[in-house]
Amino acid sequence: MLKIYNTLTRKTEEFQTLEPDLVKMYVCGVTVYNDAHVGHAMSALVFDIIRRYLEYRGHTVKHVMNYTDVDDKIIQRAKQLNEDPLILSQRYIEDYTQDLASLNVLPATSYPQVSKTMPLIIKFIEVLIQKEAAYAAPNGDVYFSVISDKDYGKLSGRKLDDMQAGSRIEVEEAKDHPMDFALWKAAKPGEISWDSPWGKGRPGWHIECSAMNLAELGEQIDIHGGGNDLIFPHHENEIAQTESYTGREFARYWVHNGMLQLGGEKMSKSLGNIVSIKEFLSQREADVMRMLVLNGSYRAPLLFNDDTLDAAQKNVERLKSALRPASASASGLAADAIAALASASESAKTNFTDAMDNDFNTAGAIAVLFELSKFINTARDNSATGEQLKSAQGVFRELSSVLGLKLEEKKGSGDAEAFINLLIEVRAEVRKQKLWALSDQIRDKLKELNVIIEDSKDGTKWRYL
Template sequence: MLRVYNTLTRKKEEFQTLEPKVVKMYVCGVTVYSDAHIGHAMSAIVFDVVRRYLEYRGYSVHYVMNFTDVDDKIINRANQKGMDPQVLAETYIQAYRKNLEDLNVLAATANPRATQEMPQIIRMIEGLIEKGFAYPAKNGDVYFRITKDPEYGKLSGRRIDDMQAGSRIEIEEEKEHPMDFAIWKAAKPGEPAWDSPWGKGRPGWHIECSAMNLSHLGEQIDIHGGGNDLIFPHHENEIAQSESFTGKQFARYWMHNGMLQLQGEKMSKSLGNLVTIDDFLARHEADALRMMVLNGSYRAPLSYSDEIMDAAERGLDRLRSALKPAPAGAVGAAAELRNTLDRQTEAAQQTFVEAMDDDFNSSGGLAALFELVRAVNTARDAGATDAQLKPAQDTLKTLTGVLGLRLGEKKASGGDADKFIGLLVEVRNEARKQKNWALSDLIRDRLKELGVAIEDNKDGTIWHW
């Protein structure tokens, strides 16, 4: 039984979908005005793992992730660079797509963008006005009337009165209540603008997600995800808009990932303490970032450091150690040992599922995989052949695949080179027979410089890139 922690109730709840075996899932994407950093990557990876695991458990997942392609920051940035805001946004959308692909994040079912949803957004605003949940102001803005929504604050656990007290928000005269938020913003000169019943303008940030959910997934969805910095005000406002508009519960489960921190602070564009995904990938493989995320729990903050990355990379090496082939001369393992391996494989798979079923406990899932790694390596040491190792290794590959790890399956690593390396290994073994250690060590050392590792086992020599 899958259990999911729901921000709305602050509890783990049994996961039940609106429709059997179908999951409608919406994750807030990024505002595209600069290069994405590894905090964004963490969020993308977290929800990619959720999606992959749900699919592994037999669900068909409709996964929607949006791009916010019109907002103040994009406009400012574009003006600085003397570019058209839409061109700027498009550039970063393509860059982010590439980042996600490099990170082995599965493509979403749909990637809607605010600028392509104007009719739906405007229709929704009209509906909210009709129902009295929103009002147009004299300045051309349209605001959501939070006092009309008795449940406002239920996601973030805030009360309107509390917020008023400590609020640092500038009180705009056009607003009925200081906490009312804009769902349509009147255009200032030179800004991108769309026609609307309230004059030229553009949508507020929150309304686009509500509208895109409605048009791409329907009135109700199963999972809504994003970083926990979005809980307030973004997701709170989304709930207010969507539920006021439809009169129905919007998302059943709200999932939020913790923030990636650098030197004790949240990594963010505004603070400037960030590592871009491109920077990261120039120094590490994509799996390493994923491994780092998987080792923790998605809801907790995660500190990024070289030490953590080092541990993650070594952990990956360990997972890969089980996928190495048996030595050429392997004689085969006894029946009893093969049974043990089968049993351990079964147990690992079961433990993996139990852990992941508990709110996607990936570090628990990894622990099960490491147990399997030990089992495989022990069997290989005991003489198991490739054929005997295969079922366990296949299981390991399947389960690491559920986590989205590739484990460096470098395609056609050497191509033709493999044959020549095999030949060198053969020659080296001849030298070893003749106790020509100088020559055999030379071959080993030189191959190592070329990135080929040689391991002499009892039953023969293994080499790998």
């Protein structure tokens, strides 16, 4: 039985879908005005892993990830670059799509955009006004009225009185209540805008997600996800809007990932301590980032530094070792060893599911893979044939792909391969003649070129580092 920690109740709850076997999952994507960073990658990876696991457990997942392509920061950036805001955001959407593909994140079912949801957003706001959950102010803005929502604050555990006391925001004169937030913002001169019953303007930050959710998934969804920095105000306001609109419970499970930490602090644009996904991938392979996430727990802060990345990279290498082929001269395993390997595979599956069922305990799931890899490697060391390894390696491959790990050996150019093989042939001859210095020199020089040579009983193998 899958259990998920629900931010709304602050409890780990049994997962039950609204409709049998179907999971409606909405994950807040990014505001597209700049290169996405590894913190965004963490969030995307967390929900990719969740989605993959739900599918592994037999659910069909409708996975919606939005792009916020109309926003203050986009407008500002577009002004700097003297570019149309929508062209700018479209460029970054394509960019981010590529980043996600590079990270082996499965494509979402759909990717709604604010700019393409405008009629529905306007209609949504009109309904809120009709229901007296929102009001148009004289300045052309429309605000959501927080006092109209009796349980406003339930997600973040705040009370309106507390928030007023701690508020450091300059309160707009036009607001009835200081915590009221904008559903619609009147356009300033020269800004991109859309026509509405309240004049030219554009949506506030939170309403798009409520509208796009409704459009893509309906009034109620199973999982709503995002970074835990979105709990307040973004998700709090989303709940307020949607539940005021529908009169029903919005999302069953609110799932939030922890923040990536760089040098003990959250990575964020305002702190300037950013590593973009592209920068990261120019240094390390995608599996390393994923392993970093898998090794931790998705709700906790994740340390991103050279030490944790080096360890993650080693972990990836280690897992890859399980998939290496049997020795060509393998003579075969004894019957009891074959049985032991088979039973190790079976318990790996069970233990994997047990771990993942416990609020996606990926660290536990990874430990299961390490254990299975040990069994496989021992079997190979004990002369298992390829045929005898096949089934266990199949299980290993299956489970690691549920986590989204590719575990591919690196490839170089086909041309280089022929030369490397040639060098290895020559080196084999040199070794026959016991010219160890020369033989070692070849090995060292190849290593400098990121080609690792490993000698064994039945010949020399090589791989790219």
